[in-house]
Amino acid sequence: MALRLPRSGVPQVLAFLAILAVNWMVSAQFFDIRFQDGRLFGSLIDVFNRGAPVALLAIGMVLVIATRGIDLSVGAVMAICGAIAATLADTQPLPVVIAAALGAGLLCGLWNGLLVAVLGIQPIIATLILMVAGRGIAQLITEGRIVTFTSPDLAWFGGGSVLGVPAPVAITFTVLVLTILLVRRTALGLMIEATGGNARASALAGVGTRVMTMAVYVWCGFCSALAGIVAAADILGADANNSGLWLELDAILAVVIGGTSLFGGRFSVVLAVLGALIIQAMNTGILLSGYPPEFNLVVKAVVVLVVLLMQSPRFSGLAILLSGARK
Amino acid sequence: MKFKALLAATVVSTLASTLGAQAADLTIGFSQIGSESGWRAAETSVSKAEAKKRDITFKIADAQQKQENQIKAIRSFIAQGVDAIFLAPVVATGWDQVLKEAKESKIPVVLLDRDIDASGKDLYLTAVTSDSVHEGAVAGEWLAKTVGDKPCAVVELQGTVGASVATNRKKGFDTAIASHSNIKLVRSQTGDFTRAKGKEVMESFIKAEGGGKNICAVYAHNDDMMVGAIQAMKEAGLKPGTDVLTVSIDAVPDIFKAIAAGEANATVELTPNMAGPAFDAVVAYKDKGTVPPKWIQTESKLYTSADDPQKIYESKKGLGY
Known part of the structure; x- marks a missing residue:
């Protein structure tokens, strides 16, 4: 019993529903949804829409963590790609803008991958380099100011919609489906888990662990770039100082809430996204509640602790023991 | 960049000496925090413009958000024998030693935008800040x-x-x-x-x-x-x-x-123009010995x-x- 890994997702789904219920209690209109300018509008939609950037980061991050790595640079990569997109938006056609931003994300991922897989630097150190330097690069691109744009094409990534669903949600959903198809409909997922479980044994067994490691960092860079584009499109500008700031921690938290171990191995992309939604549902609830902002972080910490305890095998063992004692 | 600044400084000072303006010979060093925000960048560019307006030789040291860099910059300004030092302190404490050195060299220090702890009150000439x-x-x-x-x-x-x-x-x-x-x-x-x-x-x-x-x-x-x-x-x-x-x-x-x-x-x-009032205070202090009030409050103007x-x-x- 104690060895059962929390992959079923029951604790996460329960936690998400519980937080939504609490939100509904603090704000009666929480589940009200209407159409506004052809786009769904409501607090529940906000949870998905605002959660999209962290969900995108979590999709990339969960694969990196599955290989026993970590990527601290995702927030900085967001800032770089957002800065590139916003700077080019008003002078270049949309395909060029998107290609440049995504290309920069892929390059950042490749850089991290090279440092980790080829040079053998510990992931936390290797990605720390880009975390620090990346924000500087973003500031260089924007010359330290908030670069605004008016291009409606790029703005679609933040304010547009697909059949009424906000564009960021649609983008995140597409990337999620694509990632799941890639890792679960092929042997990729198994190889990533093998790399994280025991890189040496996997390499001896013929798994290309080096290529696997590189690939997950590149994919993580790609997801971060998308998140950066969404964030820039949302405010119609690139804020190099603040875009994606500390979001790497939220992304890691989302992955952990989703039940993936930081020691690598088995992972769940869907639950990582659910983890991101749990974090955002909490944020939205706090904003709706009207509590003084001084409580924000405390409430967040308590909820995260409860969710993590719910997943802990020892803690559930203790609960079983207690319920047994009562009988 | 350095060469450019030097060139500009020379041009400004030659221009000033030919004009024979009062503040012409003033050289003022400014230890700026860094480029933490757009407002900071604006403050730096407005300061430069205000200095130019008054024919003051103005040297800016960017501290990249580090106090140690600011202290180094102040010491180097003292060594160069500037006429006054402007300081936008990155933190409120830890300035006593270096400000004492400036005081001993009889170089007035003006704080811009931010204040420092009360213990250093008599170590600077005035503080130009917004309320x-x-x-x-x-x-x-x-x-x-x-x-x-x-x-x-x-x-x-x-x-x-x-x-x-x-x-x-x-x-x-x-x-x-x-x-x-x-x-x-x-x-x-x-x-x-x-x-x-x-x-x-x-x-x-x-x-x-x-x-x-x-x-x-x-x-x-x-x-x-x-x-x-x-x-x-x-x-x-x-x-x-x-x-x-x-x-x-x-x-x-x-x-x-x-x-x-x-x-x-x-x-x-x-207002990003904190240096303007500071220049005026320094010029009045140097020319006529007028001691400015300890705090010069900038105007909080409403725009509609x-x-x-x-x-x-x-x-x-x-x-x-």
Whole structure:
């Protein structure tokens, strides 16, 4: 019993529903949804829409963590790609803008991958380099100011919609489906888990662990770039100082809430996204509640602790023991 | 870059000596914090322009947000024998030693934008800063005057929790509206001084207050959050500037664009021109020995659509905000 890994997702789904219920209690209109300018509008939609950037980061991050790595640079990569997109938006056609931003994300991922897989630097150190330097690069691109744009094409990534669903949600959903198809409909997922479980044994067994490691960092860079584009499109500008700031921690938290171990191995992309939604549902609830902002972080910490305890095998063992004692 | 600055300095000083202006021989060193925000960049460029206006040789050292770099810069200014030192202190403590050295060398120090701890009070000539409580009060008074006797539910976007600017701007606003029982602060949350958070918080305010129909005004501790809030209101089908009054602080260029478009109502300026009054104080001190007051408060000017916002936008946008 104690060895059962929390992959079923029951604790996460329960936690998400519980937080939504609490939100509904603090704000009666929480589940009200209407159409506004052809786009769904409501607090529940906000949870998905605002959660999209962290969900995108979590999709990339969960694969990196599955290989026993970590990527601290995702927030900085967001800032770089957002800065590139916003700077080019008003002078270049949309395909060029998107290609440049995504290309920069892929390059950042490749850089991290090279440092980790080829040079053998510990992931936390290797990605720390880009975390620090990346924000500087973003500031260089924007010359330290908030670069605004008016291009409606790029703005679609933040304010547009697909059949009424906000564009960021649609983008995140597409990337999620694509990632799941890639890792679960092929042997990729198994190889990533093998790399994280025991890189040496996997390499001896013929798994290309080096290529696997590189690939997950590149994919993580790609997801971060998308998140950066969404964030820039949302405010119609690139804020190099603040875009994606500390979001790497939220992304890691989302992955952990989703039940993936930081020691690598088995992972769940869907639950990582659910983890991101749990974090955002909490944020939205706090904003709706009207509590003084001084409580924000405390409430967040308590909820995260409860969710993590719910997943802990020892803690559930203790609960079983207690319920047994009562009988 | 250095060569360019040197060249500019030489040109300025030659120009000045031929003109024989009073302040011509002054050389002033400025230890700037770094480029932490757009406002900082604007302060640096305005300082340069103000120095040029007065034919003062002006040397700027960028400390990249580190106190040790600022201390090094001050020591090097002392070694160069400048006539005065401007300092925008990155933190409030730890200046006593280096300021004593400046004092011993009889070089007056002027603090810009931020103050230091009381223990160092007699180590500097004067401090040129804005009063952030007053800024909040100006915003509150504008709102009180604009709504008159009508009942008004206000939502507030606070700065980062614990930042002194946020606390003060809240205090000033609260005091200003306290005597007007028709104005009520219904919601207050932090937007961390950023556009993205300002937008997110405003979205939730709109939903929590019945689709925003109950909101009469938004007060934001800085313009960036207001720019985000304006987007949130527009996306929710509200008309900021007409349905919902807005007042924020800082007077960055983008808010003037919004005011010009009729989407924002008022902003209170945190002037980037801290160096101007400081130059005047130093010149008066050097020429006539006039000792300035310990604190020179900059003006917290209110701007509305009546002040030709488009023109101000054009004049401000090149400053590096």
